[in-house]
Amino acid sequence: RTRACNSAAQPNAVMGGSHSVNPDGSEKEKARIEPDSEALSVDLSSRIELSLRLEDLQKPGQIFVVIYSKWAHDPNWVEIGKTKVKDDQSSHRVFDDSFPVDFKAESQRQLRFETYRLRDSDCIQDLSAQKFIGTVEVFLTEIMMARSRTVSHGWLVKSLQNPLQRPGEPDPGKLCMFAEEDPNAKSTVAFVVGGKQIK
Secondary structure, X not given: OOOOOOHHHOOOEXXXXXXXXXXXXXXXXXXXXXXXXOOOOOOOOEEEEEEEEEEOOOOOEEEEEEEEEEEOOOOOOEEEEEOOOEEEOOOOEEEEEEEEEEEEOOEOEEEEEEEEEOOOHHHOOOHHHOEEEEEEEEEHHHHHHHHHOOOOOOOEEEEOXXXXXXXXXXXXXXXXXXXXXXXXXXXOOOOOOOOOOOO
């Protein structure tokens, strides 16, 4: 059997407050209770630590990686870091360096990794004097989302691209990138504001 709603039990209910009726029949609104505090802004930014390694390099030698970055609205790349030169005969290089990168949920951040073989140690800052191996361009979010991939153990693996590579030449290798959020990058500040004799 259908049960009728008792409209008299909740007279004139409105969201966000309640009303009562004046003696003359007009409504009057009760004072709303404001919350003790409110969020003035929400910061969705974070700091990410990037780790790098190389796989399947065709030639051993003294290898290093230069990292560039830009936001989606920026026209130019900016260098944000460079690994130390890794000198061994292995085709798999793991760099000890880690690089802090700011992440913002409201803006896309692009990263560019250029890999070089050292030719002139006296002019390491002059990249034209070094042997270019290959490059990779990705979005920071791609590296972060790779954390859920169990096959690569959380690493994003990309093949190095070299526009000067001749047909038939083997691929120069692969770059692996790993992102980990810095737990110390965020802090919460609480404060109390009061006023006195405000006119």
